[in-house]
Amino acid sequence: MKQSNICMITNIGPHYRYPIFNLLGEALNTDFYIGDRLQFEIKTFDYHALTGYKKTLHNIFINKFYWQKGSLRPLFGHYKYFILDGEPFCLSSWVIILLARLMGKKAIAWTHGWYGREGAVKRVVKKFYYALHSKLMVYNEYSINLMEQEGIDRNKMVCIANSLDSDKDMEIRRQLGPTDIYSKHFNNSDPTIIYCGRLQKIKKLDMLIDALVELKAEGINANIIFVGKDTEQVDVDRYALQRGVSQQIWMYGPCYDDTVLGQLFYDAAICVSPGHVGLTAIHALSFGCPVITHDNFAYQAPEFEAIKPGITGDFFHHNDTHDLVRVLKKWLGQNDCQRNQTRSAAFDEIDSKWNIHYQLDIIRKITND
Structure with a gap:
């Protein structure tokens, strides 16, 4: 050699x-x-x-x-x-x-x-x-x-x-198509928001629960799935119960199988990380899921740059739940054609860079x- x-x-x-x-x-x-x-x-x-x-x-x-x-x-x-x-x-x-x-x-x-x-x-x-x-x-x-x-x-x-593991993710991507995984679990056809990563205080996941409450008050229904291990006793499920939206969340727990994760991302309407986003952005976009996170880039991980506003995701004002709701409403209302266009844009972003x-x-x- x-x-x-x-x-x-x-x-x-x-x-x-x-x-x-x-x-x-x-x-x-x-x-x-x-x-x-x-x-x-x-x-x-x-x-x-x-x-x-x-x-x-x-x-x-x-x-x-x-x-x-x-x-x-x-x-x-x-x-x-x-x-x-x-x-x-x-x-x-x-x-x-x-x-x-x-x-x-x-x-x-x-x-x-x-x-x-x-x-x-x-x-x-x-x-x-x-x-x-x-x-x-x-x-x-x-x-x-x-x-x-x-x-x-x-x-x-x-x-x-x-x-991440680009070649492996590409193979999984080629096998993906819409499933009823969320409608079967939640017993509804409402759009699902996904958070994937360790459940930590720095991720500010309470903002997602508060946003869900605010959306519900405006007559907009949605679900949230939390995929990851609660490493800091964040107790998102307890907070959701206090806020009256426990039926709208799924505490999935940790998952390390990219085939399973790929499907969860593919079927979700949007991936949201209220704190910094990191490699979750690459993971989500690899499987066609747009990403929302905050706009204070000095306190972001570098992968935020894969998010192109209005194309592969969006940004909300840092620590502003009301602005998060504003941005969520834009994405939760996508029809099937728009969602497919977003998937294609997400794939292009990953494949280009x-x-x-x-x-x-x-x-x-x-x-x-």
Whole structure:
């Protein structure tokens, strides 16, 4: 096998990133050095199953900062490109970047970039840190625009987007068609709103219940399905009971079967995440479901950019339940023809950018100079 010239050193191997990592291993012969833990719980994939896996690094934490033990060794090998997390809290990354410059090698950041809520000190640190890299692969154009305003060279940045298991989701998508899963459960033909993800306080799910109450008062009936584990005793079902809409909600619980999830998204009228939306947006759009979330982008995850207002979803004013209701009314009233047009637009958005093959092409171009 051809010797790899690409080395990826990352803090952890999140479960959702296995498809893109494995594709990079297969298509670009990338080698991987992956950290063993973070300071919070995250589901990881089996590192040994990854094409190109070389070593698990031990992350040593000092408050928010950490050092990846053994991460400097690949620098003295045959690699030309080093793809890093673009995480200033990783002290060993600073050393790798500086040594790579001295050795004529290239450090590439795969990063969230700017959020838009950075304080003065963080802005200075980030600008200096990113200036040391040869290229910046940033999750969305929103962050790239903010970074350009901070004086970072636009030509140095490229949008890498984000992805789930694109190929698997495409296969599932091809098998989907309308079912009666919601009408059978709720015993009505009212449109169903879906929330999918962990049930956490930061997701502000009480807003969805309040919106349901307000819609009902206006004579608009709808259902809500909550798919996910209640990790923080949010007790959405108890709140729905207090508000008198418990018959209109379905506490589905956690589900990790994409075939089942694909159908739930496909048949839903809209996916709503009142807090930040994250990869739920990509998940929903992959199966043709439009997405609604709030409009304060500094407090959003990068995937909000897959939402094109009026086309693949919409935004409501941050923390404003009445505005959420206003937006919901637009989407809950879609007829079958409009819903099919939305599905098609959602598929087009995912196929154009938010998939592993788009990401592979970006990295191939960057490491082929």
